[in-house]
Amino acid sequence: MKYLNAFSNKLFENKAGYAYTNTRVRVMKSKLLEKEDYDRIMKMSVNELTRFLGETDYKREIDELSTRYSGMELIENAMNKNLENSFKRIYGFAIQASHKQIELYFTKYDAFNVLTLLRGKLSNENPENIVNNFICVGKLKKEYLEKGARECKSFDEAVEYLKDTEYYRTIKEKQKDFGKMEDAVYIQMYLKMLENSETDLRKIILAEVEMKNKLNLLRAKRANYAQYENIIIPYGKKLKALLKETEKMEDKAKFTIEIKKELINKGLKLVHRFKKNIGPVAGYFIAKENEVRNLRLISRLKSAKFEESLINEQVVI
Numbered sequence: 598m599k600y601l602n603a604f605s606n607k608l609f610e611n612k613a614g615y616a617y618t619n620t621r622v623r624v625m626k627s628k629l630l631e632k633e634d635y636d637r638i639m640k641m642s643v644n645e646l647t648r649f650l651g652e653t654d655y656k657r658e659i660d661e662l663s664t665r666y667s668g669m670e671l672i673e674n675a676m677n678k679n680l681e682n683s684f685k686r687i688y689g690f691a692i693q694a695s696h697k698q699i700e701l702y703f704t705k706y707d708a709f710n711v712l713t714l715l716r717g718k719l720s721n722e723n724p725e726n727i728v729n730n731f732i733c734v735g736k737l738k739k740e741y742l743e744k745g746a747r748e749c750k751s752f753d754e755a756v757e758y759l760k761d762t763e764y765y766r767t768i769k770e771k772q773k774d775f776g777k778m779e780d781a782v783y784i785q786m787y788l789k790m791l792e793n794s795e796t797d798l799r800k801i802i803l804a805e806v807e808m809k810n811k812l813n814l815l816r817a818k819r820a821n822y823a824q825y826e827n828i829i830i831p832y833g834k835k836l837k838a839l840l841k842e843t844e845k846m847e848d849k850a851k852f853t854i855e856i857k858k859e860l861i862n863k864g865l866k867l868v869h870r871f872k873k874n875i876g877p878v879a880g881y882f883i884a885k886e887n888e889v890r891n892l893r894l895i896s897r898l899k900s901a902k903f904e905e906s907l908i909n910e911q912v913v914i
Contacts, residue, residue, distance in 0.1 A: 614692030619877040621690055625683065626881050628654045629888050632914050639909060643668050643899050650892070655679050672896040674729045676889045683885055684734045687878060698798050698875040700735075701790055702882060707735035708786040711764050712779055714745050718755040719775060737762065780828045783809065787830045797876030801883060804863050807833045808856045814843045815852065857913045861887050887913055 630638075630653070638646055650672065651659040658675040666674055688699050710731050717727035727746040733739040749755040756772055759765050764782050771778035787809075790802050813828040822828075829836055843852075864883025891912050898908045 614694065615874065618687075618691045618695065622687060622877050622881045625687070626884060629884055630891075635891070635912060635914055638895060639905050641899075643672070643896055646892075646896060646899070647671055650675065658682070669896045669900040673893055676893050677730060677732055680885060680889045681732045681734055684732075684882065687881070688734070691878065695875050695878065698795055699878060701793055702798065702879060703735040704786055704790055705735075706732050707737045707762075708764065708782050710735070710737055710742050711759060711762060711768070712782060714742060714749075714759070715752060715755050715768070715778070716775070717746065718749055718752040777827070780813070784830050787832065791832050795875055797874055798879045801864060801879045803833050804860050806830045807839075808860050810834070810839055811843055811856055812853060814839055818843070851910070854911065854913060857887070861913055 638649065641649060647659065647663075647668070650656075651663075655675055658678040659671065662671055662674050662678065684703070688696070688703075691699060710733065713730050714727060716722075717724075717730070724747045728743050731739065731742050731746075733742060745755060745758045749758050753772075756765075756768055759768060764785065767781045767785050768778055771781050787802065787806050791799060791806070794802055810829050810833065814825060817823070817825060817828055825836055825840070829839070834842075861883060864880040864887075866880065891914070894911055895908055898911065
């Protein structure tokens with residue numbers, strides 16, 4: 598009876614904990630920008646957009662960084678910092694039972710940060726710019742990544758600096774070809790996520806994998822690269838089905854937007870479902886990432902003087 602009571606108490610705690618977590622996540626979701634906000638943003642200059650964002654959930658980051666940056670650079674850096682802060686906030690209040698799945702989702706940011714460091718060193722990027730692009734929510738700590746960005750003098754040094762990470766062997770094997778290295782790192786990352794994810798998180802990851810596979814196929818076709826098996830993540834739809842779906846897609850930009858919309862819609866459906874699992878949290882992550890992507894894209898295209906109609910085509914709402 599003692600063990601039965603302990604099990605019942607644990608089950609109750611999990612249900613109550615997920616209810617609390619998901620309620621707070623839905624409150625955060627309610628603060629995401631709506632279509633009406635994007636309609637207003639499209640009419641703004643970059644400076645007006647900065648002021649607008651300073652009156653939203655991005656206020657803290659805009660205020661904090663405005664003494665060092667301005668314009669598009671301020672928006673870019675504030676978006677990265679806000680995304681990091683939002684994800685850490687959710688991890689902080691989320692029920693303990695969900696932490697392993699949230700940490701698994703954050704695996705993608707370890708891979709992203711590793712590639713950001715290497716890409717920055719390969720292109721001789723200013724160390725501070727590399728640091729500003731890190732989103733430190735995974736296992737790789739901010740101090741470790743920033744030290745690599747500031748102290749490594751070359752791409753090869755950065756490769757060796759990452760020798761204690763799980764991606765080192767993959768990086769080392771593909772060191773001579775950054776494109777192949779990037780593909781291999783993401784394949785390793787997605788395999789790890791899929792092998793350890795629960796049902797709803799797995800659905801999100803599989804949808805993202807399918808999107809990545811389709812985009813990789815389009816990229817390969819444009820480059821006349823026929824070794825498709827090397828760039829396909831071996832989960833989800835088979836290569837033959839993916840090739841058939843992409844064979845008539847001539848407008849890569851339009852197709853990219855459409856498949857990203859599919860992913861966002863799947864995520865938003867999970868946010869709206871009040872389930873006692875990781876689903877609503879994972880759905881919020883997808884929606885928040887999309888918003889940050891939109892705002893970065895809008896600020897870049899406005900800075901480059903693109904027409905409003907062209908910017909609208911690239912934004913996923």
